Amino acid sequence: MSAVAKLPATTGPTVAIVNPNAQSGGAEETWKTLRETMRIRFPGLRARYTEAPEHATWLCREALEAGASTIISVGGDGTTNEVLGGFVDPETGRNRFPEATLAVLAAGTGGDFQRMWGRSSLSRQVDRLCAAEARRVDYGVARYVGRDGEPKLRPFLNVASVGVSGDVVRRVNDSDAQLGPTLKYLLGTLQGISGWRNVQVEVRRDEGPKRRVDLTLGIVANGQYFGAGMWVCPDAAIDDGAFDCVEVTGMSRRTLVATLAKVFDGRHLRVRGVEHGRARSVEMRPVWDQAVVPIEVDGEPVGQLPARFELQVDALRLRVG
Incomplete structure (x- = not known):
């Protein structure tokens, strides 16, 4: 990553948004053990719990509109995505x-982003x-067809994927929470692969x-x-x-x-049939309009193709612990 440029501190309240169902329901107790420390480190901290x-x-939107200068996401990748x-902005994808x-x-x-x-x-x-400086980073915006058949927009900080992974994520989210993240993803991946059929898709990067x-x-x-640790x-x-x-x-x-x-140690990029590139925008559309090609965004199944993915460059102030 490039060198971190220090940004001036912003004033205003800090709000922690806690997902009590993260860690298979353990995040609420974990937060209770950190709450007093967090309030000392972040004077005036307020916590809100997702329901x-x-x-x-x-x-988050309510807190920002009320003047909050820092929002702390306490949960998994899905919580950070939300x-x-x-x-x-839900219409333009721009940071308001x-x-x-x-x-x-x-x-x-x-915890893939972390x-x-x-x-x-x-x-x-x-x-x-507490020691980290805020830095400017990029984030992605996915435009796709939602599960209700309507056009949707969703930002993402980490990864969006299309194809067999969309089916895998659905299976993982429906699986037994007691299995643990890696085993859940491995079993979901094997099940998803066993039922997957490749599909003809038209792809365009940038222009x-x-x-x-x-x-x-x-x-x-x-x-x-x-995918819980796939590099x-x-x-x-x-x-x-x-x-x-x-x-x-x-x-x-x-x-x-x-x-x-x-994939776990990054050696997959040398495998025949795996192609790597870079772009600021990516469009994907099934050749056959009736084909259902699932999409997942930051570990959440959200819809299907056709889709367009756009990068918002240098658009978000971020602090990571």
Whole structure:
């Protein structure tokens, strides 16, 4: 990643948005052990608890409109994604609060966004968060067809993906929470692969030519990890002004399973059928309009193709613990 440029501190209240259901329901107790320390470190800190899907977006937007200068996301990647949504205009995808800061405490099960800085305990994250400087970073905006058939917009800080991963994420989210994140993703991945059929998709990056591919998996990444530790884009950086894009095409189930083991240490980019590139925008459309090609965004199944992914460069103030 590029050198961190220090940004001037902003004044205003700090609000923590806590997902009590993160960590399979353990995040609420974890937060209670940190609450007094956080209030000492962040005088005037107020905490709000999410009560339903997408509630974090509403809570974040309400706090920012009331003048909050820092929003701390306490939960998993999905919680951080929803909190980011509170910064972003739902029509344009632009950051409505460019001088406010999004801070992240990874208290979920997967924690893929946090992995770029190393896994650590929440108490250690708090120490690092207090010492961290706010920095300008990029984020992505996905425009796609929602599960209700209507056009949708959703920002993402880490990774969006298309194809077999969308089915995998659905299976993972429906699986037994007691299995643990890595085992859940491995089992969900194997189940998703067993039922997947490649689909013809038209892909275009930036203003380049349209290409027809036999899509197995498409990755549009701002961050490096997804799937509870899969190092899918080892060279990605959240402040380099471009997505890292990976296309897995024409791959059989047997080859895909064999390639899976290589993803955890980044060796998959050398496998035949895996192509890597960079872009600021990516468009994907199924050749056959009736084809259902699922999309996941920051670990959440959200809809299907056609879709367009756009990068908002240098558009968000971020602090990470």
